[in-house]
Amino acid sequence: MDLAEKVLQGDRRAVARLITEVENSGKLAGDILKALHGRTGHAHIIGVTGPPGAGKSTLIDRLAKSYRLLNKKIGIIAIDPSSPFTGGAILGDRIRMSDLNTDPGVYIRSMGTRGHLGGLSRATADVVKILDAFGMDKIIIETVGAGQSEVEIASMAHTTILVEMPGLGDDIQTIKAGIMEIGDIFVVNKADRQGADRTELELRAMLELQSEPGLWVPPILRTVASSNEGITSLRDSIEIHYSHLTSSGNLDKHNYIRTKQEFLSIMREELIGLVIQSELSESQLDGIIMSILKRESDPHTEVSRIIQRFSANR
Amino acid sequence: MSERKIRVLIAKPGLDGHDRGAKIVARALRDAGMEVIYTGLHQTPEQIVETAIQEDVDFIGLSCLSGAHMTLFPKITALLREKGAEDILVTGGGIIPEEDIPLLKKSGIAEIFGPGTPLDDIIDFHRKHIRK
């Protein structure tokens, strides 16, 4: 039996192997993903992002448990930055999710960003697919919010949750700069701490600036993840948002955009690979770069030349 | 372009609350370019094995200072065999008397890193024994 078949039959070891294969861009990955595609499209993808230490992992642990009470199967992808210098990473989100380890209805995978800049890793979309085909009802993705990464997770997730905590006055400022739009649900976690009122007020003020009639109005919720407070309301809000997405037709729109992005990015990668393989050896590349550096040529001219040669050779 | 990244689970079974050594090893392996999954204190053998499988690690590094290594370590290798995951290499560290080492190795522990083992030796071991 091949890996794809095993994944569809619920073999956790096979899922684990396949995720490694797509992370390492292994040879088998493409063919297996082809085989799985027809079995995807059922999962609700939930992004959770916010500043370091806001309580994202703790919140996801509680949320997953809450969904387990409804018998939902949960996939969790926890992403932490890899060191740009060594490529190594310490992936520590599971510390907060220990009880979920042995639940057969939960699958957790930790990933390093491996040089990908947007906060997600290059393989995240494929891992989502694998967990979707594996039968997970909800796939929750955790990333540390730092500027651009929120935007990337929002384009992948159906429902994006921004987690804040009291006492991060400056952080709210960075949120102002355009990131507010991508939150479908706002959570003020650590509401047991001083300043939760203020954080909520600030969020509310900024949300009002951008609210438009008829559109989804992002709720602001308070939670104390460490003592499991506010988790059921959060789960309810997520479900309400998902129904809203479905009934408004936005889910289809979202899926269309994502599929198009995926298609174009695979095409780009394959085409570049093909052209480089047939027209550009390492030494040719070196020669071209040197001539561009010496201002004897320029990048646009060189690229057109290669593409002309490539088409002529077909 | 295919790049093989070494993944290691650093886990602390048992009841002792000292994870300084485990954290030092975790950081050293990260600085050597590996991905280290760190799961914190008080993990049961079942939790450790299930985590190792989900994370598809090449190695599990166990640290135990409570003296319970003779029951906990073999329990973990037995569970791995039960799940068909004995290709994951298990190493141990912490306070482990010399005379226990042969028995531990017999139970399937690949290597024991006693106190004072140079970090470079630990890193080298992982690089040399990467799963095929």
Ligand SMILES: Nc1nc2c(ncn2[C@@H]2O[C@H](COP(=O)(O)OP(=O)(O)OP(=O)(O)O)[C@@H](O)[C@H]2O)c(=O)[nH]1
């Ligand atoms: N007081 C309080 N502490 C909390 C709450 N939720 C989480 N914590 C604590 O905050 C710390 C960080 O929690 P995590 O869940 O690891 O936060 P995170 O956002 O996942 O952190 P990174 O992944 O490192 O960015 C832990 O010590 C938690 O126990 C809460 O509601 N109130």
Ligand SMILES: [Mg+2]
């Ligand atoms: Mg976390």
